[in-house]
Amino acid sequence: MTRIARRMHELLEPLCLVTFFADECHQELAALGHRTYWDGYFASRAAPLGRVPAQVVHAAFYNFADGEVARHIPSAWETIPPEASLAARERGSAASLRRILGPELAGSPGLVRAADLTARAATSAPTEGRVMYAGLRTVPVPQDPVARLWHCATMLREHRGDGHIAALLGARIGGTEAHVLSALDQGIHPPESFGRIHHLPKERLAAVMNGLRERGIVGTDGHFTDTGRAVKQRIEDLTDELAAAPYEALPPAELDELIAVLEPLTAKVVAAGSR
Incomplete structure (x- = not known):
């Protein structure tokens, strides 16, 4: 199962990266009033945690230098509610994926199937010790297939990230x-x-x-x-091992199917540089 976890990371990570690289997410967050890229980044990614102090976000994100989070949290939430930033992040990320994939792939049965299978995996893992993942589990899963695929891929990314932090520690x-x-x-x-x-x-x-x-x-x-x-x-190796739990919810035939339907989608996004 660790091999599956590594392969799924390879397939899902490019879909998540549109949030950070593509223009649509930045534009949605800027339209809310976030003044800088990093205001929008911290405000939207940390939003599922609620209005927690900078120290909590710093601990959950792990790899930012001392003081970096505090330059943006909680000030980025003072005039823009966390929920609004989270919704803008979803809208922009889904819009960028839809643009990159084009109407044929974005509206394909394969994408719908990928979204459904990814959602089953992403909503199945235990939340204990997974702060960022647990936060996203409280957010409703979108109905739109493109948004659902992005959202659930991001849930799995945060699940893996929580495990990676445990491995680093x-x-x-x-x-x-x-x-x-x-x-x-x-x-x-x-x-x-x-x-x-x-x-x-x-x-x-x-x-x-x-x-x-x-x-x-x-x-x-x-x-x-x-x-x-x-x-x-x-x-x-330990990160892969700790990332395997969500995929245990899918039988081998469905895991093979998920990989097969994701491959052309991810290839298109990789070719675009997730932008």
Whole structure:
């Protein structure tokens, strides 16, 4: 089942990324009055948690630097209700998927079937220890097939993300350290140039790199050591294992069917760069 979890991640992640890359979601959030991309990002993604303090969002998201969340939460909710941001996120994401897929794929029986099967998986897993996933489970599943597919793919993404955080914690890898490992895994060198962390203070990045060197995860050349590669692989393997539960709700024949109907949809979105 871990193999299925990895394959489903490969197929569903591009569908979720339209939220962050495509124009429609940004436009919907800006139309509400969010002044910046990050105001809209934090306000809409954290909305299922309710009006919680920045410290709670920081803990749930895990990989943002100290103070980054507090620049946007709760101020982004002061004049725009969380529910409105969440609805705008859904509208924009569904609109971008519909545009990228085109009328033939967006209106196809395959997409409807993909949405239905993904919804069954996404609403079946236990919520214990899954803060972001549990929050999204409280949100009604959309009736429109394109919106339903995006919403349920995003639920599964947050379920996987909650498990990934558990794997990182077990390996004693902090949020900024996780970005370094991800950068190295993608072949980015120096890892401090990675877009998610390059803006952080140099002293902070130096401390993170020194800590990874002291633990033998990164060598003096700034690349993975054998130990570091093994740590990264253990985290990924455990993430896949922890992400498997939703797919146990589908029998093997339906899992095969879900993969088959998702493949042409995801291929189209990947070809567009999720934009």
